[in-house]
Amino acid sequence: MKNTFLKISTFTFMIITSTTTFIQSGIMVPGIPNAPESDLPLKSPSIQKTQQIQAQGEKKVMQESKTIVIAGGAGFIGANLCRKLAVKNYNLVILDSLATGSLENINPLLELPNVQFIEHNILKPLELKADYIINLACPASPPRYQQDPIGTILTNVVGTHNLLQQALRNNAVFVQASTSEVYGDPLEHPQKESYRGNVSCIGPRACYDEGKRCAESLCFDYARIYQARVKVARIFNTYGPYMDPQDGRVVSNFIVQALTNQPITIYGTGKQTRSFCYVDDLTDGLIALMLSPDNITGPINLGNDTEYTLLELASTIISMTRSKQPLTFAPLPEDDPTKRKPDISTAKNILQWQPKTPLVDGLVKTISYFKKKLETLNKTEQKNTQHMPSIYG
Numbered sequence: 001m002k003n004t005f006l007k008i009s010t011f012t013f014m015i016i017t018s019t020t021t022f023i024q025s026g027i028m029v030p031g032i033p034n035a036p037e038s039d040l041p042l043k044s045p046s047i048q049k050t051q052q053i054q055a056q057g058e059k060k061v062m063q064e065s066k067t068i069v070i071a072g073g074a075g076f077i078g079a080n081l082c083r084k085l086a087v088k089n090y091n092l093v094i095l096d097s098l099a100t101g102s103l104e105n106i107n108p109l110l111e112l113p114n115v116q117f118i119e120h121n122i123l124k125p126l127e128l129k130a131d132y133i134i135n136l137a138c139p140a141s142p143p144r145y146q147q148d149p150i151g152t153i154l155t156n157v158v159g160t161h162n163l164l165q166q167a168l169r170n171n172a173v174f175v176q177a178s179t180s181e182v183y184g185d186p187l188e189h190p191q192k193e194s195y196r197g198n199v200s201c202i203g204p205r206a207c208y209d210e211g212k213r214c215a216e217s218l219c220f221d222y223a224r225i226y227q228a229r230v231k232v233a234r235i236f237n238t239y240g241p242y243m244d245p246q247d248g249r250v251v252s253n254f255i256v257q258a259l260t261n262q263p264i265t266i267y268g269t270g271k272q273t274r275s276f277c278y279v280d281d282l283t284d285g286l287i288a289l290m291l292s293p294d295n296i297t298g299p300i301n302l303g304n305d306t307e308y309t310l311l312e313l314a315s316t317i318i319s320m321t322r323s324k325q326p327l328t329f330a331p332l333p334e335d336d337p338t339k340r341k342p343d344i345s346t347a348k349n350i351l352q353w354q355p356k357t358p359l360v361d362g363l364v365k366t367i368s369y370f371k372k373k374l375e376t377l378n379k380t381e382q383k384n385t386q387h388m389p390s391i392y393g
């Protein structure tokens, strides 16, 4: 395979291969950065110093097609969303620092002529051409976002700001992936968009919860001040293929423990509730929001409104995987919400969207994905004589 290096600027270079275009931002930050850079953040779109990253190479941009930039596109939701959008008539630019996502998640897509990947941390300014920008870039699992809490806040605030500037510059639609965590440990149930939340601004989850709340504020300030075309989705717990088996989310934890003959760990009593949305439904909701008229800005809840206790989820997964393992109980982490269930009437009325996939059907596909994934990991493990890091502690 032929590799050509082209220098675009001091900070930016591009690798072109014969089959894929792989553009790498020159300021490499493995994982989430620990501290703000000196040139961040800047005050207004007009004075923002930018890096120019151009999509060039052997791929021909389909001139007649709209371009969608998906920041965080190599993560779990991104990998599913990109698969759906890549087969439609769009040019896709996947922008990701690979902090929690992986090229493996999107590898087959990179072979397509209309899909490009840019390795870039959204904390650094950049210049893009886009008709739509979808901002998924942020680690979503509590252990991962708590590994570098300052990086998490900055990704949500400075990173979202950088992307909003690009949306404005291009008059692009900007879709922000917000979260049910903006409701914190809710005192209202189910949670409507009008509920203002019960969030600790000083606890260990605050980096994510408050970061996402601030990102929402930024979106609406950009809309008020600059007439930016923003749309905010509040995503509730989502599960499905391409979740990272090791990132410590409840569905992946239970399935991986059941498939690897380990006891299933329940934090707290297991009576806390969650509502689980299959990722295929969620990505349909995100696309419906992206394509909605400009006056539909949200925030809009996207999730499944069928509620389960974690004990119910565990026993469903145990029976589906025929696990013989017992449950073990560990202390509930600080600020863990006791209940969570979206009111999705706005999404039903405005987007004509609602989830279709029953939990068991979604779990069948997810368990099948994890079986294959674990087989691959086991082979790699044997080859490298390394063990998968334990997430069960």
Ligand SMILES: NC(=O)c1ccc[n+]([C@@H]2O[C@H](COP(=O)([O-])OP(=O)(O)OC[C@H]3O[C@@H](n4cnc5c(N)ncnc54)[C@H](O)[C@@H]3O)[C@@H](O)[C@H]2O)c1
Binding pocket: 032, 071, 072, 073, 074, 075, 076, 077, 078, 095, 096, 097, 098, 099, 100, 101, 102, 120, 121, 122, 123, 135, 136, 137, 138, 139, 140, 141, 155, 159, 177, 178, 179, 180, 234, 235, 236, 237, 238, 239
């Ligand atoms: N999965 C859920 O249940 C859920 C629920 C609510 C909200 N969300 C939101 O949806 C989005 C996607 O979640 P996910 O589950 O796919 O998480 P994920 O961790 O699998 O994906 C996030 C992606 O963003 C990338 N990323 C992180 N920081 C970045 C940065 N500074 N610059 C560029 N890329 C960066 C990661 O490498 C990864 O590919 C997140 O914003 C998350 O907050 C997810």
